[in-house]
Amino acid sequence: MAATIIDGKKVAADIKVELKKEVEELKSKGVNPALSVVLVGENPASKKYVANKEKTCEALGIKSVAYKLPESATREELLKLVDDLNADPGIHGILVQLPLPGHMNEKEVMHRIAPEKDVDGFGPDALGRLLLDEPGFVPCTPHGAMKMLEAYGVDPAGKKAVIVGRSVIVGKPLALLLLRKNATVTICHSKTPDLKGECLSADILCVAVGRAQMVKGDWVKEGAAVIDIGINVNESGKLIGDVEFEKAKERAGWITPVPGGAGPMTIAMLMYNTVEAAKAGLKA
Ligand code: GUN
Numbered sequence: 001m002a003a004t005i006i007d008g009k010k011v012a013a014d015i016k017v018e019l020k021k022e023v024e025e026l027k028s029k030g031v032n033p034a035l036s037v038v039l040v041g042e043n044p045a046s047k048k049y050v051a052n053k054e055k056t057c058e059a060l061g062i063k064s065v066a067y068k069l070p071e072s073a074t075r076e077e078l079l080k081l082v083d084d085l086n087a088d089p090g091i092h093g094i095l096v097q098l099p100l101p102g103h104m105n106e107k108e109v110m111h112r113i114a115p116e117k118d119v120d121g122f123g124p125d126a127l128g129r130l131l132l133d134e135p136g137f138v139p140c141t142p143h144g145a146m147k148m149l150e151a152y153g154v155d156p157a158g159k160k161a162v163i164v165g166r167s168v169i170v171g172k173p174l175a176l177l178l179l180r181k182n183a184t185v186t187i188c189h190s191k192t193p194d195l196k197g198e199c200l201s202a203d204i205l206c207v208a209v210g211r212a213q214m215v216k217g218d219w220v221k222e223g224a225a226v227i228d229i230g231i232n233v234n235e236s237g238k239l240i241g242d243v244e245f246e247k248a249k250e251r252a253g254w255i256t257p258v259p260g261g262a263g264p265m266t267i268a269m270l271m272y273n274t275v276e277a278a279k280a281g282l283k284a
Helices: 008-028 044-060 075-087 106-112 124-132 140-151 171-180 195-200 262-283
Strands: 034-040 063-069 093-096 160-164 184-188 204-207 225-228
Touching: 008 044, 008 140, 008 262, 034 044, 034 075, 034 262, 044 063, 044 262, 063 075, 075 093, 075 106, 093 262, 124 171, 140 171, 140 225, 140 262, 160 171, 160 195, 171 184, 171 204, 184 195
Parallel strands: 034 063, 034 093, 160 184, 160 204, 204 225
Antiparallel strands: none
16 A cells, blocks of 8 residues: 655644744744854755745745855854854754864764753753753754654554664664663674664654665565655766655555655754744853
8 A cells, every 4th residue: 555645744834833933922922033044155955945945934034034155165164153152142042053074073062052042952951851852942954754643643663663874863862762762772883783673663764874875675564664864966966865656655554655754844943943042041
């Protein structure tokens, strides 16, 4: 049977409707939610992501404050900007778009963002809280993946979840979120001996490796939920995922498309974190 296609665009749109109301409420209380997005250099994919983030902020009534630094900007200049944004009471969220140019240290920058403004959830405070099951900012892409499963009634409890990819931004935090929902979790990576066998054992298969169609359709267990977190551009300029979608959808129970799955959800969850950051300002 063909899979139910998980409509990430629709799930994201529903989340954004609720967030827009929350933004209006915050504004009525004198808080103007504001997200600062910092882009260094001219990476075309980064420019596109940043433009999308700005557009979504605008649609929700969130103030977007963009800083575009040249590729030649120094490490000190970027750190100074982060320090200034940390100290600015009018800014609730700070996002420094990755990847950064080679002469900059991404970890150093992620450590520098104030924990209460770390809406990407990439800093040590956010990631530590996630590990400790304490409230904090959850990284947007894995959070979005969980929201898609929830929206389609896929409960991870008691299921076998397999994640392909062990990045700090997606794979590792997603493992913790699935574990929190009582899945039995396996993380696979480039040294995993029988990747196909691992994938075939998954009730929930999440793929975040950044390699076009690496996971084949016949690696998917019948009826599994497949979350494709890859965004790759093929020879004809088309966006494609990490999973062989056309074949996988014949076996899966649920599957996310690329585009229209994980991508829109990531931005929606960034907006969610920004609203949370602004709400915390209200309590302070
Ligand atoms: N580069 C690719 N995705 C992301 C993201 O979610 N946040 C940041 N800061 N950089 C990225």
